[in-house]
Amino acid sequence: MSDYSHLSVLIVDPNQSMRSSVHNMLTQINISKVDHAVNAATAIRQLSMRSYDVILCEYDLGGSGDQTGQDGQQLLEDLRHHRIIPQWAIFMMLTSEGVYNKVIGAAELQPSDYVLKPFTVEVISQRITRALQRRAALLPVYQMVSQGRASDAITTCQELVQSQPRYALEFARLRAEVLTSLERHSEAEQAYAAILKQKPLGWAQLGQARSIQQQGRLADAEALLKQLVADNPEQMAAYDLLAAILRGSGRDAEAKTVLEDAVAISPHMVVRLRSLGDVALATGDVDAAERAYKQVLVKSRHSEFRDASDHVNLVRTLVKKGDAAGAAATARDLERSLRSTPTTDVCHAYANAMVKELNGDTAGAAAALDKAMTKLSESTGMSSNIKLGLAHSCLKNGLDEQAVVLLDELIADPSSGIGAAQVEAVCREANRVDFVKRYEENPDAAVDAAVREAAELSRGGAQGDAVDVLRKTLRRYPDHHGLRTVAVTAILRLLNDSGWDAELATECTGLLRRIREEQANHPLLPGLIAQYATLRKKYAPPS
The missing domain is CATH 1.25.40.10 (Tetratricopeptide repeat domain)
Known part of the structure; x- marks a missing residue:
């Protein structure tokens, strides 16, 4: 038997008897450094303070209805998205066969492995061994990337294919991903094409399409992605990239259809639900936007990384719908359920401004917007979408100077994702034709x-x-x-x-x-x- 005495393990499961059972199995294979977490929030706090060699997480973290908390897949999404665990972390999902069959295909972020319950000591030992062997093979490359030695990582991938052919495909994938991270997109395209010559893998087709998109060949990328989702409908990230390309070319209605198809297959990805809400609102489908944003609030309610802008998006939608009571209730929920920070305060003031404007309280709306702009200077990480919305409200309420500051800042910042065409559209929507010429794109x-x-x-x-x-x-x-x-x-x-x-x-x-x-x-x-x-x-x- 392998020596596991050096390993540290975190068990995430709401059921005390199950935690004890798994802990006992680990003890039998000489793993003594074991900690427990009863839910996603506890796991995130523990993983933020220390790292573990292996995370064993129950998929169903308990509850029902709006009190479900996060499931194991949503926890993994948070951990990866916020980089709480490194790329090489071993995250193993413990689940029943019925749940496995439901989630395996549509899983957004694949865990290192799934372990079907009930399982034995021998099974968990074998799975840990397999995961450790894979990590040991790939770890040198991951470490080089984390140290900023991406070029060395590319060379090492090519060298290790010869000495460890068992992981040849893994090394090829890593090499292509590193090339993409370095913005060497044409080389990444060639790397994915070489993989596809061996086997028609969905993730390689997706990587190839992304490389082509980054080179500006949008029509080619769109065609590849449409074929990919037709042939492999559970390659979820392909829908997101296709929708982004469609939105970038002004085809919001098509993008909305693509995202709706994706949500029907995999309904729990918060980032995608936000995108669906955004595009639905842009196309004027207020009911679809309301459904999407409400789902975002429900699914992120128990996350340690709740975003106050989710409440703002729902308030904006309800205001557009004319639902003053619903908008006011959402604004109150924002104030009650999220602790005060400069960012939260901006969102709360902006939400209140929209409610007051809908109720005809022009002076109150202007005062709330002025408060939002004051707090904005103290906040960090405010999304471009919220800033653009704030500028729109400022234009509608006669706060022209504040609007100009926001709009000029967004256009000047390449990372904002906001161009002159979007700013021009906001000016038109606010019925401020006098501002359109200032921002007309040429x-x-x-x-x-x-x-x-x-x-x-x-x-x-x-x-x-x-x-x-x-x-x-x-x-x-x-x-x-x-x-x-x-x-x-x-x-x-x-x-x-x-x-x-x-x-x-x-x-x-x-x-x-x-x-x-x-x-x-x-x-x-x-x-x-x-x-x-x-x-x-x-x-x-x-x-």
């Missing part, structure tokens, strides 16, 4: 500014930075024809000056292919293709 002007910036960098000898500026602009405007030829020219110049780069070369060929498909008679195309062929012949390593 793709040609934005591209011209990027091209000028790239030219200035190139003249200063920063060819790589110039190419980066153009690539980022391409991701924002993937269908801008003129930008493609400028980007290809810059990439070819960089390859000539700095030597061959496989990722840039792949991106270059992708751009040339799109130019050929959409602008076959482009006067610069033959020359660009000839330059690429010359550079490839001169610099590219033999394949």
